[in-house]
Amino acid sequence: MARIGGPRYAGYDDTHFTQFYAASITRQPRHYEGSVVGYIVHAHCWALFSQIEGLKLNKTALAQVVQTCRKFWHRNELWGAYGDILDSKIGSGEPYFNEEYGCDFFQSPLVVGAVQEAIIRAKEENLRFSSTKAIVPLCRFSGLPLEIAILIAELVCPVQYTPNDVNDMKEMLLVFRWKLPDWFWRKRWSKHLFIELGAKGGTAPVDWLLWLNLLGLVSDPDWFRYSGLPNRERVVGIVLALENIYVQ
Incomplete structure (x- = not known):
């Protein structure tokens, strides 16, 4: 279980939420061994998985999904796009159009x-x-x-x-x-x-x-x-690419 939305530093309530360490798409540091590790996914992007063919997600296959994501992002580095420049835009209300990827990352890919x-x-x-x-x-x-x-x-x-x-x-x-x-x-x-x-x-x-x-x-x-449709195209393209790796 994980919180979606709400204040970033809201109080932790162990009766409703499970505390976890945010995982990296690469291999985890050794000091996380034995700890609860969770993967962070944008809620709207996650919802797209059920709207298109996407990955056939189920509890027994999540380990394979993680391996699939690692393979994909190893060949398609995008994480650098979320650096200091984008972090400075969060909460500012300013549009951010990334010329390289042809979309504004902050526009919802789910709701247009x-x-x-x-x-x-x-x-x-x-x-x-x-x-x-x-x-x-x-x-x-x-x-x-x-x-x-x-x-x-x-x-x-x-x-x-x-x-x-x-x-x-x-x-x-x-x-x-x-x-x-x-x-x-x-x-x-x-x-x-x-x-x-x-x-x-x-x-x-x-x-x-x-x-x-x-x-x-x-x-x-x-x-x-x-x-927002260009960002949807980007996200859907990633989902379909993940599916191609997943079924291999």
Whole structure:
């Protein structure tokens, strides 16, 4: 057991918490022998393990997880990034964008407010669209075969898309009312980027209005850079890399 949150120097209560020494990812000093040693993991990062494929964590395999982490970090040194410069930012409220790793380490990889807002907005838009489409006559292109509709959609919104492409796509679908398959949308970003769309990286069907709202966020470089999603990509990438080592 370990405390998550709370004052750093809060009083120790042995009826609720287990006292332990914070472990290093490298081998432990000899003077820790026989002591209770715990590994510190950011709570939001830990929660991501259950949101994507990740490591199959269980009590009997924790020793193997530790060995996996040691192998990975031995080849991918990142701990130096959390030095005096980052320590001085903690609690300051200032953003810290690390150019080498392309993200702000202090932004939550689990909760991205703008994504939550996009989901709510898509639900509201879908209700408005559903209430009006019954009284709007169908366009002559609404009945095109799906294969042709997909070819046109690929031209309007290619895999490498811009904000204008997203806007054009939305206007076209509002008029033509094509129902494009989920694979069309999933080709346009990493399948693990939007964990909000369902367990295991989003396997449930998603409304096209939501897809477009999320595409609009990703296509805006000024928003995306400081949104928290780059940090999620980094953390998820590490989890998947750990899994590759773990299953070997």
